[in-house]
Amino acid sequence: METVISSCLLGLVAFFVLSLFPSSSLLLHQDRFRGHALEFAQASLEGLDQVARPLPPVGTKAQPDHEFEGVVFHSQISLQAVAGEAPEQLLQASCQVNWKDALGSHQLELGDYLAQH
Amino acid sequence: MGLPSVLALACLLFLVVFVLLGTVLSDHGLICGLENKTRARNLAEAAVKRCCLRLRNQSDYGLKSGEGLTVTLPGDPAGAQGCVVFQGANASLNNLLGQAAVADSRGWPVPARSALLIGVGKCRSSQVRIEALLRRADFPYVLASQGPVESSGATRIGSLSNNTQNLLPGDLASNSCSDRAVALGPESFVSGDLRCAGGVFLDPLAKVNGQTFLHASQVELPKIDLKSYDPFGRLAFQDIPTLTGNQDLCGICRCSTDMTVQGHLNLQGASLFVNGDLVVTNGISGSGLLVVMGQTQVQQGIQLETSDRAVLLSGGHVLLTGVGAQASQFHGLVYTQGGLTAQQLSLVGAFVSSGSDQATLIQDASLAYDPQVTRLSLPTGSMLIPGSPSGKNTESTPTKFSAKGARGAWVSIDSFVSNSDPSLAFNLSDFLGNGQPLEVISWREDP
Numbered sequence: 009m010e011t012v013i014s015s016c017l018l019g020l021v022a023f024f025v026l027s028l029f030p031s032s033s034l035l036l037h038q039d040r041f042r043g044h045a046l047e048f049a050q051a052s053l054e055g056l057d058q059v060a061r062p063l064p065p066v067g068t069k070a071q072p073d074h075e076f077e078g079v080v081f082h083s084q085i086s087l088q089a090v091a092g093e094a095p096e097q098l099l100q101a102s103c104q105v106n107w108k109d110a111l112g113s114h115q116l117e118l119g120d121y122l123a124q125h
Numbered sequence: 126m127g128l129p130s131v132l133a134l135a136c137l138l139f140l141v142v143f144v145l146l147g148t149v150l151s152d153h154g155l156i157c158g159l160e161n162k163t164r165a166r167n168l169a170e171a172a173v174k175r176c177c178l179r180l181r182n183q184s185d186y187g188l189k190s191g192e193g194l195t196v197t198l199p200g201d202p203a204g205a206q207g208c209v210v211f212q213g214a215n216a217s218l219n220n221l222l223g224q225a226a227v228a229d230s231r232g233w234p235v236p237a238r239s240a241l242l243i244g245v246g247k248c249r250s251s252q253v254r255i256e257a258l259l260r261r262a263d264f265p266y267v268l269a270s271q272g273p274v275e276s277s278g279a280t281r282i283g284s285l286s287n288n289t290q291n292l293l294p295g296d297l298a299s300n301s302c303s304d305r306a307v308a309l310g311p312e313s314f315v316s317g318d319l320r321c322a323g324g325v326f327l328d329p330l331a332k333v334n335g336q337t338f339l340h341a342s343q344v345e346l347p348k349i350d351l352k353s354y355d356p357f358g359r360l361a362f363q364d365i366p367t368l369t370g371n372q373d374l375c376g377i378c379r380c381s382t383d384m385t386v387q388g389h390l391n392l393q394g395a396s397l398f399v400n401g402d403l404v405v406t407n408g409i410s411g412s413g414l415l416v417v418m419g420q421t422q423v424q425q426g427i428q429l430e431t432s433d434r435a436v437l438l439s440g441g442h443v444l445l446t447g448v449g450a451q452a453s454q455f456h457g458l459v460y461t462q463g464g465l466t467a468q469q470l471s472l473v474g475a476f477v478s479s480g481s482d483q484a485t486l487i488q489d490a491s492l493a494y495d496p497q498v499t500r501l502s503l504p505t506g507s508m509l510i511p512g513s514p515s516g517k518n519t520e521s522t523p524t525k526f527s528a529k530g531a532r533g534a535w536v537s538i539d540s541f542v543s544n545s546d547p548s549l550a551f552n553l554s555d556f557l558g559n560g561q562p563l564e565v566i567s568w569r570e571d572p
Contacts (some may be wrong), residue, residue: 014128024139032145032148032149039152043156043161045158046156046280048498090175093175098175102200111446119163119167119199119200120167120170121198123178125563
Protein backbone atom coordinates (compact mmCIF):
# COMPACT_ATOMS: atom_id res chain seq x y z
CA MET A 9 0.00 0.00 0.00
CA GLU A 10 2.80 2.34 0.99
CA THR A 11 4.61 1.58 -2.24
CA VAL A 12 1.53 2.40 -4.30
CA ILE A 13 1.03 5.73 -2.51
CA SER A 14 4.71 6.58 -2.89
CA SER A 15 4.68 5.76 -6.57
CA CYS A 16 1.52 7.79 -7.21
CA LEU A 17 2.89 10.75 -5.31
CA LEU A 18 6.20 10.63 -7.13
CA GLY A 19 4.44 10.25 -10.47
CA LEU A 20 2.20 13.26 -9.76
CA VAL A 21 5.10 15.44 -8.73
CA ALA A 22 7.16 14.30 -11.69
CA PHE A 23 4.24 15.18 -14.01
CA PHE A 24 3.99 18.69 -12.56
CA VAL A 25 7.70 19.27 -12.77
CA LEU A 26 8.11 17.87 -16.25
CA SER A 27 5.16 19.85 -17.66
CA LEU A 28 5.93 23.09 -15.84
CA PHE A 29 9.62 23.36 -16.66
CA PRO A 30 9.25 23.68 -20.43
CA SER A 31 6.23 25.97 -20.29
CA SER A 32 7.92 28.17 -17.69
CA SER A 33 10.96 28.35 -19.85
CA LEU A 34 8.82 29.30 -22.84
CA LEU A 35 6.98 31.95 -20.87
CA LEU A 36 10.24 33.39 -19.60
CA HIS A 37 11.59 33.57 -23.12
CA GLN A 38 8.39 35.11 -24.41
CA ASP A 39 8.63 37.85 -21.80
CA ARG A 40 12.25 38.43 -22.73
CA PHE A 41 11.27 38.80 -26.37
CA ARG A 42 8.40 41.13 -25.54
CA GLY A 43 10.67 43.19 -23.33
CA HIS A 44 13.20 43.41 -26.14
CA ALA A 45 10.52 44.41 -28.65
CA LEU A 46 9.29 47.11 -26.28
CA GLU A 47 12.78 48.47 -25.77
CA PHE A 48 13.47 48.38 -29.50
CA ALA A 49 10.22 50.15 -30.39
CA GLN A 50 10.79 52.85 -27.79
CA ALA A 51 14.39 53.40 -28.98
CA SER A 52 13.18 53.65 -32.59
CA LEU A 53 10.59 56.29 -31.69
CA GLU A 54 13.07 58.26 -29.61
CA GLY A 55 15.65 58.10 -32.38
CA LEU A 56 13.08 59.41 -34.81
CA ASP A 57 12.25 62.29 -32.48
CA GLN A 58 15.88 63.35 -32.18
CA VAL A 59 16.79 63.47 -35.85
CA ALA A 60 13.50 64.72 -37.28
CA ARG A 61 14.04 68.32 -38.47
CA PRO A 62 11.86 69.11 -40.31
CA LEU A 63 9.31 66.38 -39.74
CA PRO A 64 9.45 63.50 -42.24
CA PRO A 65 6.57 62.90 -44.67
CA VAL A 66 3.67 60.70 -43.62
CA GLY A 67 3.80 57.06 -44.65
CA THR A 68 5.10 53.68 -43.60
CA LYS A 69 8.73 52.69 -43.60
CA ALA A 70 10.05 49.20 -42.90
CA GLN A 71 13.13 48.94 -40.73
CA PRO A 72 15.86 46.35 -41.25
CA ASP A 73 15.18 43.00 -39.59
CA HIS A 74 17.28 42.14 -36.58
CA GLU A 75 17.88 39.05 -34.48
CA PHE A 76 17.75 38.63 -30.73
CA GLU A 77 18.55 35.31 -29.08
CA GLY A 78 17.86 33.40 -32.28
CA VAL A 79 14.52 35.07 -33.01
CA VAL A 80 14.12 37.43 -35.98
CA PHE A 81 12.24 40.68 -35.34
CA HIS A 82 10.55 42.58 -38.19
CA SER A 83 9.60 46.19 -37.57
CA GLN A 84 8.11 49.16 -39.36
CA ILE A 85 7.43 52.76 -38.49
CA SER A 86 4.22 54.47 -39.54
CA LEU A 87 3.77 58.21 -39.55
CA GLN A 88 0.37 59.78 -39.96
CA ALA A 89 -1.17 63.18 -39.52
CA VAL A 90 -3.05 64.02 -36.34
CA ALA A 91 -6.59 65.22 -36.92
CA GLY A 92 -6.81 68.98 -36.53
CA GLU A 93 -3.05 69.55 -36.54
CA ALA A 94 -0.68 70.58 -39.34
CA PRO A 95 1.41 67.59 -40.49
CA GLU A 96 4.54 69.74 -40.64
CA GLN A 97 4.15 70.50 -36.95
CA LEU A 98 2.86 67.29 -35.39
CA LEU A 99 2.72 63.66 -36.49
CA GLN A 100 1.57 60.46 -34.87
CA ALA A 101 4.36 57.91 -34.99
CA SER A 102 3.95 54.23 -34.26
CA CYS A 103 6.45 51.41 -34.32
CA GLN A 104 5.10 47.93 -34.98
CA VAL A 105 7.34 44.97 -34.11
CA ASN A 106 6.53 41.38 -35.18
CA TRP A 107 8.30 38.19 -34.19
CA LYS A 108 7.68 34.45 -34.12
CA ASP A 109 8.76 32.13 -31.33
CA ALA A 110 7.85 28.67 -30.05
CA LEU A 111 4.46 29.91 -28.84
CA GLY A 112 3.49 31.43 -32.17
CA SER A 113 3.46 34.86 -33.79
CA HIS A 114 3.46 38.01 -31.69
CA GLN A 115 3.07 41.70 -32.31
CA LEU A 116 3.73 44.81 -30.29
CA GLU A 117 2.78 48.33 -31.34
CA LEU A 118 3.97 51.43 -29.53
CA GLY A 119 2.93 54.97 -30.38
CA ASP A 120 4.07 58.51 -29.68
CA TYR A 121 3.78 62.00 -31.13
CA LEU A 122 6.52 63.56 -33.16
CA ALA A 123 6.59 67.32 -32.80
CA GLN A 124 8.58 69.92 -34.68
CA HIS A 125 11.45 71.17 -32.53
CA MET B 126 12.24 4.17 -0.62
CA GLY B 127 9.96 4.74 2.35
CA LEU B 128 6.96 7.07 2.48
CA PRO B 129 8.72 9.72 4.58
CA SER B 130 11.50 9.93 2.03
CA VAL B 131 8.98 10.19 -0.81
CA LEU B 132 7.09 12.92 1.05
CA ALA B 133 10.32 14.82 1.66
CA LEU B 134 11.26 14.51 -2.02
CA ALA B 135 7.77 15.59 -3.08
CA CYS B 136 7.94 18.65 -0.81
CA LEU B 137 11.31 19.54 -2.26
CA LEU B 138 10.06 19.20 -5.80
CA PHE B 139 6.92 21.26 -5.01
CA LEU B 140 9.17 23.95 -3.53
CA VAL B 141 11.17 24.01 -6.74
CA VAL B 142 7.92 24.26 -8.71
CA PHE B 143 6.66 27.16 -6.58
CA VAL B 144 9.96 29.02 -6.89
CA LEU B 145 9.86 28.53 -10.64
CA LEU B 146 6.26 29.68 -10.85
CA GLY B 147 7.01 32.67 -8.68
CA THR B 148 9.94 33.65 -10.92
CA VAL B 149 7.89 33.31 -14.08
CA LEU B 150 4.97 35.32 -12.70
CA SER B 151 7.26 37.98 -11.26
CA ASP B 152 9.08 38.31 -14.58
CA HIS B 153 5.79 38.48 -16.45
CA GLY B 154 4.50 41.12 -14.08
CA LEU B 155 7.70 43.11 -14.46
CA ILE B 156 7.45 43.12 -18.25
CA CYS B 157 3.75 44.02 -18.16
CA GLY B 158 4.44 46.81 -15.66
CA LEU B 159 7.29 48.13 -17.79
CA GLU B 160 5.11 48.08 -20.90
CA ASN B 161 2.25 49.85 -19.15
CA LYS B 162 4.59 52.47 -17.76
CA THR B 163 6.23 53.04 -21.15
CA ARG B 164 2.82 53.47 -22.75
CA ALA B 165 1.68 55.79 -19.97
CA ARG B 166 4.83 57.89 -20.34
CA ASN B 167 4.39 58.16 -24.10
CA LEU B 168 0.77 59.20 -23.61
CA ALA B 169 1.74 61.89 -21.10
CA GLU B 170 4.50 63.15 -23.42
CA ALA B 171 2.17 63.13 -26.41
CA ALA B 172 -0.40 65.19 -24.50
CA VAL B 173 2.27 67.72 -23.48
CA LYS B 174 3.66 67.94 -27.04
CA ARG B 175 0.21 68.53 -28.51
CA CYS B 176 -0.65 71.12 -25.91
CA CYS B 177 2.69 72.82 -26.51
CA LEU B 178 1.78 73.12 -30.17
CA ARG B 179 -1.61 74.59 -29.28
CA LEU B 180 0.11 77.15 -27.06
CA ARG B 181 2.53 78.02 -29.81
CA ASN B 182 -0.30 78.82 -32.20
CA GLN B 183 -2.69 80.25 -29.63
CA SER B 184 -1.07 82.05 -26.70
CA ASP B 185 -4.30 82.23 -24.70
CA TYR B 186 -5.04 78.51 -24.95
CA GLY B 187 -6.11 77.16 -21.59
CA LEU B 188 -7.36 80.47 -20.25
CA LYS B 189 -11.00 79.69 -21.04
CA SER B 190 -12.83 77.21 -18.88
CA GLY B 191 -13.13 73.68 -20.15
CA GLU B 192 -10.08 73.82 -22.38
CA GLY B 193 -7.75 70.86 -22.35
CA LEU B 194 -7.02 67.85 -24.49
CA THR B 195 -6.97 64.08 -24.43
CA VAL B 196 -4.84 61.86 -26.64
CA THR B 197 -4.79 58.17 -27.45
CA LEU B 198 -2.09 56.28 -29.30
CA PRO B 199 -2.15 53.24 -31.60
CA GLY B 200 -1.39 49.89 -30.01
CA ASP B 201 -2.46 50.98 -26.53
CA PRO B 202 -5.12 48.98 -24.67
CA ALA B 203 -8.66 50.33 -24.39
CA GLY B 204 -8.97 53.09 -21.82
CA ALA B 205 -5.34 54.18 -22.03
CA GLN B 206 -5.08 57.92 -22.55
CA GLY B 207 -3.01 60.99 -21.92
CA CYS B 208 -4.48 64.34 -20.96
CA VAL B 209 -3.66 67.93 -20.15
CA VAL B 210 -6.26 69.93 -18.26
CA PHE B 211 -6.31 73.49 -17.01
CA GLN B 212 -8.75 73.01 -14.15
CA GLY B 213 -9.03 70.67 -11.20
CA ALA B 214 -6.39 68.21 -10.07
CA ASN B 215 -3.11 68.23 -12.01
CA ALA B 216 -4.11 71.51 -13.63
CA SER B 217 -1.70 73.13 -16.05
CA LEU B 218 -1.24 76.89 -16.03
CA ASN B 219 -0.77 79.16 -19.02
CA ASN B 220 1.06 82.33 -17.99
CA LEU B 221 2.57 83.11 -21.41
CA LEU B 222 0.77 86.45 -21.56
CA GLY B 223 1.33 87.24 -17.90
CA GLN B 224 3.58 90.05 -16.73
CA ALA B 225 4.22 88.57 -13.29
CA ALA B 226 4.58 85.15 -11.72
CA VAL B 227 1.36 83.31 -10.89
CA ALA B 228 0.99 80.49 -8.37
CA ASP B 229 -0.33 77.19 -9.66
CA SER B 230 -2.82 75.00 -7.81
CA ARG B 231 -0.06 73.80 -5.46
CA GLY B 232 1.15 77.32 -4.76
CA TRP B 233 4.31 76.97 -6.84
CA PRO B 234 5.21 80.06 -8.90
CA VAL B 235 4.96 79.90 -12.66
CA PRO B 236 7.16 82.74 -13.99
CA ALA B 237 5.86 85.48 -16.24
CA ARG B 238 5.74 84.66 -19.96
CA SER B 239 5.88 80.95 -19.18
CA ALA B 240 3.50 78.03 -19.15
CA LEU B 241 3.46 75.02 -16.88
CA LEU B 242 2.03 71.96 -18.62
CA ILE B 243 1.14 68.86 -16.63
CA GLY B 244 0.52 65.80 -18.76
CA VAL B 245 -0.93 62.70 -17.16
CA GLY B 246 -0.74 59.37 -18.96
CA LYS B 247 -2.68 56.31 -17.81
CA CYS B 248 -2.37 52.76 -19.08
CA ARG B 249 -4.06 50.02 -17.05
CA SER B 250 -2.64 50.33 -13.54
CA SER B 251 0.25 52.62 -14.47
CA GLN B 252 0.11 56.38 -14.30
CA VAL B 253 2.88 58.78 -15.30
CA ARG B 254 2.81 62.51 -14.76
CA ILE B 255 5.06 64.88 -16.67
CA GLU B 256 5.59 68.54 -15.83
CA ALA B 257 7.08 70.83 -18.44
CA LEU B 258 7.85 74.50 -17.99
CA LEU B 259 7.93 76.37 -21.29
CA ARG B 260 8.72 79.84 -22.50
CA ARG B 261 9.05 81.52 -25.86
CA ALA B 262 12.40 80.67 -27.47
CA ASP B 263 15.03 83.31 -28.10
CA PHE B 264 15.08 84.96 -31.49
CA PRO B 265 16.91 82.31 -33.53
CA TYR B 266 18.63 84.28 -36.32
CA VAL B 267 21.99 86.00 -36.42
CA LEU B 268 20.68 88.31 -39.09
CA ALA B 269 17.07 88.66 -40.17
CA SER B 270 15.93 91.25 -42.65
CA GLN B 271 12.62 92.27 -44.12
CA GLY B 272 14.46 93.46 -47.19
CA PRO B 273 17.22 91.91 -49.29
CA VAL B 274 20.62 91.06 -47.82
CA GLU B 275 23.82 91.61 -49.71
CA SER B 276 27.31 90.71 -48.60
CA SER B 277 30.69 91.45 -50.05
CA GLY B 278 34.29 90.98 -49.01
CA ALA B 279 35.26 88.55 -46.27
CA THR B 280 31.86 88.31 -44.59
CA ARG B 281 31.33 85.52 -42.07
CA ILE B 282 28.01 84.70 -40.40
CA GLY B 283 27.80 82.18 -37.57
CA SER B 284 27.39 81.69 -33.90
CA LEU B 285 29.72 82.22 -30.95
CA SER B 286 31.76 79.34 -29.62
CA ASN B 287 33.03 79.54 -26.06
CA ASN B 288 35.93 77.19 -26.54
CA THR B 289 37.29 77.70 -30.01
CA GLN B 290 37.67 80.44 -32.56
CA ASN B 291 35.58 78.42 -35.01
CA LEU B 292 32.10 79.63 -35.83
CA LEU B 293 29.20 77.41 -34.82
CA PRO B 294 26.08 77.29 -37.03
CA GLY B 295 24.22 80.59 -37.20
CA ASP B 296 21.24 81.25 -39.46
CA LEU B 297 20.44 84.06 -41.89
CA ALA B 298 16.94 85.00 -43.06
CA SER B 299 15.47 87.46 -45.54
CA ASN B 300 11.78 88.16 -46.12
CA SER B 301 12.38 89.81 -49.47
CA CYS B 302 10.52 88.14 -52.34
CA SER B 303 12.92 89.40 -55.01
CA ASP B 304 15.10 87.11 -57.10
CA ARG B 305 18.12 88.37 -55.21
CA ALA B 306 16.69 88.28 -51.71
CA VAL B 307 20.13 87.20 -50.53
CA ALA B 308 23.26 87.86 -52.54
CA LEU B 309 26.48 86.48 -51.13
CA GLY B 310 29.79 87.66 -52.54
CA PRO B 311 32.92 85.62 -53.29
CA GLU B 312 34.40 85.39 -49.79
CA SER B 313 31.13 85.16 -47.89
CA PHE B 314 30.51 82.28 -45.52
CA VAL B 315 27.30 81.34 -43.68
CA SER B 316 27.88 78.62 -41.10
CA GLY B 317 24.19 77.81 -40.58
CA ASP B 318 21.02 77.80 -42.65
CA LEU B 319 20.04 80.36 -45.24
CA ARG B 320 16.32 81.06 -45.51
CA CYS B 321 14.66 83.51 -47.81
CA ALA B 322 11.23 84.23 -49.21
CA GLY B 323 12.71 84.95 -52.63
CA GLY B 324 15.70 83.72 -54.60
CA VAL B 325 19.39 83.59 -53.80
CA PHE B 326 22.45 84.67 -55.71
CA LEU B 327 25.52 82.78 -54.53
CA ASP B 328 28.93 83.55 -55.88
CA PRO B 329 30.71 80.29 -56.80
CA LEU B 330 33.22 80.99 -54.04
CA ALA B 331 30.60 81.77 -51.38
CA LYS B 332 29.74 78.98 -48.99
CA VAL B 333 26.63 78.06 -46.98
CA ASN B 334 27.34 75.27 -44.52
CA GLY B 335 23.73 74.57 -43.55
CA GLN B 336 20.62 74.14 -45.66
CA THR B 337 19.37 76.73 -48.13
CA PHE B 338 15.61 77.32 -48.15
CA LEU B 339 14.47 79.23 -51.24
CA HIS B 340 11.01 80.79 -51.64
CA ALA B 341 10.27 79.76 -48.07
CA SER B 342 7.61 81.31 -45.89
CA GLN B 343 8.58 84.63 -44.34
CA VAL B 344 10.03 84.56 -40.85
CA GLU B 345 8.33 86.55 -38.16
CA LEU B 346 10.27 89.63 -37.17
CA PRO B 347 9.76 91.53 -33.93
CA LYS B 348 7.75 94.75 -34.05
CA ILE B 349 8.82 97.37 -31.53
CA ASP B 350 7.03 100.66 -30.97
CA LEU B 351 10.05 102.93 -30.45
CA LYS B 352 8.00 106.00 -29.53
CA SER B 353 6.71 104.22 -26.46
CA TYR B 354 10.24 104.37 -25.02
CA ASP B 355 10.23 108.19 -24.93
CA PRO B 356 10.60 109.13 -21.25
CA PHE B 357 9.29 112.66 -21.89
CA GLY B 358 6.36 113.44 -19.61
CA ARG B 359 6.43 110.19 -17.68
CA LEU B 360 9.95 109.51 -16.34
CA ALA B 361 12.70 111.68 -14.91
CA PHE B 362 15.64 112.03 -17.33
CA GLN B 363 18.80 113.99 -18.05
CA ASP B 364 18.54 116.31 -21.02
CA ILE B 365 21.55 115.69 -23.28
CA PRO B 366 22.82 118.47 -25.57
CA THR B 367 22.67 117.98 -29.29
CA LEU B 368 26.44 118.20 -29.86
CA THR B 369 28.91 116.77 -27.38
CA GLY B 370 32.40 115.34 -27.11
CA ASN B 371 33.18 112.06 -25.36
CA GLN B 372 30.20 111.04 -23.25
CA ASP B 373 29.89 108.77 -20.22
CA LEU B 374 26.19 108.23 -19.59
CA CYS B 375 24.35 106.69 -16.71
CA GLY B 376 20.66 106.72 -15.73
CA ILE B 377 17.93 107.72 -18.16
CA CYS B 378 18.96 110.29 -20.76
CA ARG B 379 17.11 112.01 -23.58
CA CYS B 380 18.07 114.21 -26.47
CA SER B 381 15.15 116.16 -27.90
CA THR B 382 16.54 116.35 -31.46
CA ASP B 383 19.41 115.04 -33.60
CA MET B 384 22.45 114.16 -31.52
CA THR B 385 26.11 114.05 -32.52
CA VAL B 386 28.82 112.67 -30.27
CA GLN B 387 32.17 113.89 -31.54
CA GLY B 388 34.09 111.13 -29.83
CA HIS B 389 33.25 108.08 -27.85
CA LEU B 390 29.96 107.15 -26.19
CA ASN B 391 30.25 105.05 -23.05
CA LEU B 392 27.05 103.60 -21.58
CA GLN B 393 27.38 102.85 -17.89
CA GLY B 394 24.17 100.92 -17.65
CA ALA B 395 22.37 103.87 -19.19
CA SER B 396 19.26 104.30 -21.32
CA LEU B 397 19.41 106.97 -24.00
CA PHE B 398 16.43 108.12 -26.06
CA VAL B 399 17.23 110.30 -29.08
CA ASN B 400 14.30 112.01 -30.72
CA GLY B 401 16.10 112.32 -34.05
CA ASP B 402 19.29 110.99 -35.66
CA LEU B 403 22.36 109.83 -33.75
CA VAL B 404 25.95 110.05 -34.94
CA VAL B 405 28.83 108.70 -32.87
CA THR B 406 32.23 109.24 -34.43
CA ASN B 407 34.38 107.00 -32.24
CA GLY B 408 32.40 103.96 -31.23
CA ILE B 409 30.12 102.87 -28.43
CA SER B 410 31.12 100.84 -25.40
CA GLY B 411 29.53 99.68 -22.17
CA SER B 412 26.09 98.27 -21.50
CA GLY B 413 22.87 100.11 -22.12
CA LEU B 414 19.78 100.74 -24.15
CA LEU B 415 19.82 103.15 -27.10
CA VAL B 416 16.55 104.16 -28.72
CA VAL B 417 16.95 106.37 -31.77
CA MET B 418 13.89 107.61 -33.62
CA GLY B 419 15.86 108.52 -36.76
CA GLN B 420 18.97 107.20 -38.41
CA THR B 421 21.97 105.89 -36.50
CA GLN B 422 25.56 106.13 -37.54
CA VAL B 423 28.31 104.62 -35.39
CA GLN B 424 31.86 104.93 -36.65
CA GLN B 425 34.90 103.13 -35.26
CA GLY B 426 33.05 100.51 -33.23
CA ILE B 427 35.76 99.61 -30.71
CA GLN B 428 36.96 96.53 -28.89
CA LEU B 429 34.70 95.79 -25.95
CA GLU B 430 34.82 93.62 -22.90
CA THR B 431 32.72 90.51 -23.45
CA SER B 432 30.42 91.48 -20.60
CA ASP B 433 29.49 94.73 -22.35
CA ARG B 434 26.41 94.68 -24.47
CA ALA B 435 24.18 97.32 -25.95
CA VAL B 436 20.70 97.20 -27.35
CA LEU B 437 20.29 99.61 -30.24
CA LEU B 438 16.77 100.27 -31.49
CA SER B 439 16.63 102.62 -34.44
CA GLY B 440 13.73 103.96 -36.45
CA GLY B 441 15.89 104.70 -39.51
CA HIS B 442 18.91 103.31 -41.27
CA VAL B 443 21.76 102.01 -39.11
CA LEU B 444 25.31 102.43 -40.33
CA LEU B 445 28.05 100.69 -38.35
CA THR B 446 31.60 101.12 -39.59
CA GLY B 447 34.96 100.05 -38.21
CA VAL B 448 38.57 99.68 -39.25
CA GLY B 449 38.64 95.88 -39.58
CA ALA B 450 36.96 92.85 -38.08
CA GLN B 451 39.84 92.27 -35.65
CA ALA B 452 40.14 95.82 -34.36
CA SER B 453 36.51 96.96 -34.31
CA GLN B 454 33.71 95.18 -32.57
CA PHE B 455 30.11 95.82 -31.63
CA HIS B 456 28.48 93.55 -29.07
CA GLY B 457 24.76 93.78 -28.79
CA LEU B 458 21.37 93.69 -30.42
CA VAL B 459 20.66 95.93 -33.38
CA TYR B 460 17.02 96.44 -34.35
CA THR B 461 16.20 98.83 -37.13
CA GLN B 462 13.04 99.79 -38.92
CA GLY B 463 15.18 100.97 -41.82
CA GLY B 464 18.13 99.25 -43.46
CA LEU B 465 21.39 98.07 -41.93
CA THR B 466 24.90 98.60 -43.22
CA ALA B 467 27.89 97.06 -41.47
CA GLN B 468 31.40 97.58 -42.76
CA GLN B 469 34.82 96.47 -41.59
CA LEU B 470 33.90 95.28 -38.13
CA SER B 471 32.97 92.32 -36.04
CA LEU B 472 29.38 92.16 -34.78
CA VAL B 473 28.46 89.86 -31.94
CA GLY B 474 24.78 89.53 -31.07
CA ALA B 475 21.62 89.55 -33.17
CA PHE B 476 20.63 91.87 -36.00
CA VAL B 477 17.12 92.59 -37.15
CA SER B 478 16.11 94.85 -39.99
CA SER B 479 12.34 95.05 -39.74
CA GLY B 480 9.43 97.05 -41.06
CA SER B 481 10.87 98.25 -44.36
CA ASP B 482 12.10 96.85 -47.61
CA GLN B 483 15.48 98.55 -47.34
CA ALA B 484 18.56 96.48 -48.02
CA THR B 485 20.96 95.10 -45.47
CA LEU B 486 24.55 95.44 -46.64
CA ILE B 487 27.39 93.55 -44.98
CA GLN B 488 30.90 94.27 -46.13
CA ASP B 489 34.05 92.66 -44.72
CA ALA B 490 32.24 92.02 -41.46
CA SER B 491 31.88 89.08 -39.14
CA LEU B 492 28.45 88.46 -37.59
CA ALA B 493 28.25 86.01 -34.69
CA TYR B 494 25.06 85.08 -32.91
CA ASP B 495 24.90 85.54 -29.16
CA PRO B 496 21.41 84.90 -27.75
CA GLN B 497 22.35 86.64 -24.50
CA VAL B 498 22.08 90.02 -26.20
CA THR B 499 18.36 89.59 -26.74
CA ARG B 500 17.93 90.35 -23.05
CA LEU B 501 19.36 93.36 -21.28
CA SER B 502 19.50 94.04 -17.57
CA LEU B 503 19.97 97.54 -16.26
CA PRO B 504 20.10 99.22 -12.84
CA THR B 505 16.64 100.19 -11.61
CA GLY B 506 17.31 103.94 -12.04
CA SER B 507 18.29 103.45 -15.68
CA MET B 508 15.43 101.31 -16.76
CA LEU B 509 13.56 102.82 -19.70
CA ILE B 510 10.27 100.96 -19.67
CA PRO B 511 8.00 101.46 -22.66
CA GLY B 512 4.84 103.40 -21.91
CA SER B 513 2.38 105.90 -23.34
CA PRO B 514 3.01 109.66 -23.38
CA SER B 515 0.23 110.14 -20.86
CA GLY B 516 2.51 108.65 -18.31
CA LYS B 517 0.78 105.33 -17.97
CA ASN B 518 3.31 102.54 -18.51
CA THR B 519 2.19 99.60 -20.54
CA GLU B 520 4.25 97.48 -18.18
CA SER B 521 3.72 98.61 -14.63
CA THR B 522 6.58 96.48 -13.36
CA PRO B 523 9.65 95.06 -14.99
CA THR B 524 9.74 91.40 -15.88
CA LYS B 525 9.84 89.39 -12.73
CA PHE B 526 11.36 86.22 -13.99
CA SER B 527 13.67 85.46 -16.83
CA ALA B 528 15.85 82.42 -17.31
CA LYS B 529 19.48 82.99 -18.17
CA GLY B 530 20.29 79.37 -18.87
CA ALA B 531 21.72 78.29 -22.16
CA ARG B 532 19.25 78.02 -25.00
CA GLY B 533 17.51 74.70 -24.89
CA ALA B 534 19.14 73.70 -21.61
CA TRP B 535 16.90 71.84 -19.24
CA VAL B 536 17.16 73.06 -15.70
CA SER B 537 14.99 72.47 -12.71
CA ILE B 538 12.08 74.73 -11.95
CA ASP B 539 13.78 75.82 -8.75
CA SER B 540 16.93 76.98 -10.49
CA PHE B 541 14.81 78.63 -13.18
CA VAL B 542 13.04 80.69 -10.55
CA SER B 543 16.22 81.46 -8.66
CA ASN B 544 17.73 82.78 -11.89
CA SER B 545 14.97 85.38 -12.05
CA ASP B 546 16.17 88.81 -12.98
CA PRO B 547 14.09 91.71 -11.68
CA SER B 548 16.37 94.19 -13.46
CA LEU B 549 15.52 92.90 -16.92
CA ALA B 550 14.94 96.03 -18.98
CA PHE B 551 14.60 94.58 -22.45
CA ASN B 552 13.65 91.18 -23.78
CA LEU B 553 13.32 90.72 -27.53
CA SER B 554 11.00 87.75 -27.00
CA ASP B 555 8.37 90.20 -25.73
CA PHE B 556 8.03 91.60 -29.22
CA LEU B 557 7.71 88.33 -31.04
CA GLY B 558 4.30 87.06 -32.01
CA ASN B 559 2.63 83.72 -31.60
CA GLY B 560 4.65 81.95 -34.27
CA GLN B 561 7.81 81.88 -32.16
CA PRO B 562 8.56 78.34 -30.98
CA LEU B 563 8.37 77.46 -27.32
CA GLU B 564 11.41 76.04 -25.59
CA VAL B 565 11.45 73.70 -22.64
CA ILE B 566 13.06 75.17 -19.55
CA SER B 567 12.28 72.34 -17.19
CA TRP B 568 11.09 68.76 -17.66
CA ARG B 569 10.19 66.56 -14.75
CA GLU B 570 8.59 63.14 -14.54
CA ASP B 571 6.72 61.64 -11.60
CA PRO B 572 6.96 59.18 -10.11
